[in-house]
Amino acid sequence: MPDGARGCRPAASRGLFGDDFSRAFADVLHRAGVSRYQISQYTGLDQGYLSRLQNGDKSNPSPETVMKLCLALAHYCPAFSLSDAERLFGSVGRSLTPRRSRRYS
Numbered sequence: 740m741p742d743g744a745r746g747c748r749p750a751a752s753r754g755l756f757g758d759d760f761s762r763a764f765a766d767v768l769h770r771a772g773v774s775r776y777q778i779s780q781y782t783g784l785d786q787g788y789l790s791r792l793q794n795g796d797k798s799n800p801s802p803e804t805v806m807k808l809c810l811a812l813a814h815y816c817p818a819f820s821l822s823d824a825e826r827l828f829g830s831v832g833r834s835l836t837p838r839r840s841r842r843y844s
Contacts, residue, residue, distance in 0.1 A: 759830040759831070760799065761793055762830070763829075764792055764830075767819070771812055771815065771818070773812060782808065784804065802828070802833050805831060
């Protein structure tokens with residue numbers, strides 16, 4: 740079967756973290772009850788871009804984009820939590836918590 744069959748995409752087109760972000764973003768949007776239109780209005784991001792992020796056609800958004808999404812979700816959904824934001828950042832290999840500095844003795 741060709742790579743594009745059954746909705747499968749080659750790993751290279753999914754980015755370093757595969758579909759992790761799209762799954763996390765779709766789940767958070769669903770639980771928050773927020774539409775892509777609302778997110779688009781708040782962030783200034785194109786609805787088509789948000790759709791591609793949610794569907795996995797676009798992966799690994801920049802940290803700035805993830806922060807915009809988190810701020811919009813927090814604005815529209817009081818139940819959006821820090822753990823939800825950490826999940827979105829973690830799905831693209833980032834973290835909201837600072838790294839501990841190494842101490843050399």
